[in-house]
Amino acid sequence: QFPRECVTPEGLRSGRCCPTPAGLENDPCGATAGRGLCVPVAVDARPHGPQYPHDGRDDRERWPVRFFNSTCRCNGNFSGFNCGRCRHGFTGDNCDQRVSVVRRNVMQLSADEKLAFVSALDQAKRTVHPDLVIAMRRFQEIFGPDGNTMQFENITIYNYFVWSHYYSVSKTFLGAGQASFGGVDFSHEGPGFLTWHRFHLLQLEQDMQDMLQDPSFALPYWDFAIGGSTCDICTDDLMGARSSFDMNSLSTNSVFSSWRVICESVEDYDTLGTICNSTESSPIRRNPAGNVNRPMVQRLPEPQDVAACLQVNTFDTAPYYSTSDESFRNSVEGYSAPQGNYDPAVRSLHNLAHLFLNGTGGQTHLSPNDPIFVLLHTYTDAIFDEWLRRHSPDSAVYPDENAPIGHNRGYNMVPFWPPVTNAEMFVTAQDNLGYSYAAEWPAQPFTVTEIITMTIVAALVVVAVVFAATTCAVRAKSRREGHQPLLVDQYQRYDDDKSQSVV
Numbered sequence: 001q002f003p004r005e006c007v008t009p010e011g012l013r014s015g016r017c018c019p020t021p022a023g024l025e026n027d028p029c030g031a032t033a034g035r036g037l038c039v040p041v042a043v044d045a046r047p048h049g050p051q052y053p054h055d056g057r058d059d060r061e062r063w064p065v066r067f068f069n070s071t072c073r074c075n076g077n078f079s080g081f082n083c084g085r086c087r088h089g090f091t092g093d094n095c096d097q098r099v100s101v102v103r104r105n106v107m108q109l110s111a112d113e114k115l116a117f118v119s120a121l122d123q124a125k126r127t128v129h130p131d132l133v134i135a136m137r138r139f140q141e142i143f144g145p146d147g148n149t150m151q152f153e154n155i156t157i158y159n160y161f162v163w164s165h166y167y168s169v170s171k172t173f174l175g176a177g178q179a180s181f182g183g184v185d186f187s188h189e190g191p192g193f194l195t196w197h198r199f200h201l202l203q204l205e206q207d208m209q210d211m212l213q214d215p216s217f218a219l220p221y222w223d224f225a226i227g228g229s230t231c232d233i234c235t236d237d238l239m240g241a242r243s244s245f246d247m248n249s250l251s252t253n254s255v256f257s258s259w260r261v262i263c264e265s266v267e268d269y270d271t272l273g274t275i276c277n278s279t280e281s282s283p284i285r286r287n288p289a290g291n292v293n294r295p296m297v298q299r300l301p302e303p304q305d306v307a308a309c310l311q312v313n314t315f316d317t318a319p320y321y322s323t324s325d326e327s328f329r330n331s332v333e334g335y336s337a338p339q340g341n342y343d344p345a346v347r348s349l350h351n352l353a354h355l356f357l358n359g360t361g362g363q364t365h366l367s368p369n370d371p372i373f374v375l376l377h378t379y380t381d382a383i384f385d386e387w388l389r390r391h392s393p394d395s396a397v398y399p400d401e402n403a404p405i406g407h408n409r410g411y412n413m414v415p416f417w418p419p420v421t422n423a424e425m426f427v428t429a430q431d432n433l434g435y436s437y438a439a440e441w442p443a444q445p446f447t448v449t450e451i452i453t454m455t456i457v458a459a460l461v462v463v464a465v466v467f468a469a470t471t472c473a474v475r476a477k478s479r480r481e482g483h484q485p486l487l488v489d490q491y492q493r494y495d496d497d498k499s500q501s502v503v
């Protein structure tokens, strides 16, 4: 959320968050070093959709100006909250060398690579975020009871990843004794679903690269479109096997069995108007394919579901919501059928993979606590990237107004810092963001129209062959019996043809 050095009482009262890069002295955004400038934050001023009727009540509106209205704008390929680092995909002192990492199928990593990835996640769960702190209260209460005790705290790199997801999906608090408003979601059920989760992952990957001091570290992905009811990555060398003692728990041979979740007390936050903080509570729960009350979510998506959604040509359709029909975004998010048709009973692709986990990973306020979230979302992002590659959309394909709040093209994604818009993530990863996927895509299935056309063509070919063969046979026969006069023979053939065209 915000850099540690910005959340002082003076910092927050000034609304300015323009720190000096490390190694420089009193040089906000590294301005004299040519790295960037402290400028007013640009926010989306276009109308949002009708789903959110409580304008003025939520800190996340016009993000991030409730907290800060000035930020660093970095020159060239410089980036970061103080312009002290390089944009994704660039490195070097002047950020002018290109770098790119490859995200691979987690099942195809070597045993050493699997161990390194699991250990890196575990280290991220324990390592305090070097730059960012989180708000424990709404803005109204952020200065504390005495007006000077800032309600921010440290959080680990992985728990920040969990917290930012929670903050983006949490309800709008409308006052003590009033029900909080749940019809708001800054990261799901809208076009921003894909761009938000893309940045979410990119930030975790970058934080882990810094933590490991390994710029080549890449998050792997889980191809969840394998059908069946087996969680293939739920083994102790990867995301943790099932405990032999408790259907809903992880095996003690997995490092993840000792992870504790944050953001569990969602009823408290919603009734008291507090916010999830970094306090860890119970273990991860997971029972893949075990939801007996909802048989629809006992099987993973099929490979052809991925092929089908990649053929949906329109990125998103009005009302740019979970009810959108013929929308690529709503298909891959999983509120409509993979082929694009909206059906309220359907859960497919990304949503189906979440619900299949049947536990921590299936509840929006908690889901990133289960590390499978990372792999599930890198694969969702890989499908998004493949769609971008195949369709080369103009940026105007992404709606600039009337999407649900948080989802317009120019909206700064909540709660990321420094501000980053949905539009900035609506670009191909390899050329613009410094990563790509090593993935093969399921063969495209035939559409119903194609199947009907192929059936008709095949039937016509069969008829033609039968016709030709019979004609030849009849001619051969009459030649063998060749004692009839020429004239009679012609009439005879005419009759034969008539009888065959009736067939």
Ligand SMILES: O=C(O)c1cc2cc(O)c(O)cc2[nH]1
Pocket (backbone or CB within 6 Å): 188, 347, 351, 352, 354, 355, 361, 362, 363, 364, 365, 366, 367, 368
């Ligand atoms: O009910 C759904 O479709 C559903 C649950 C769930 C959980 C989660 O963490 C998501 O990110 C999406 C999601 N959809």
Ligand SMILES: [Cu+2]
Pocket (backbone or CB within 6 Å): 350, 354, 367, 377
């Ligand atoms: Cu998700």
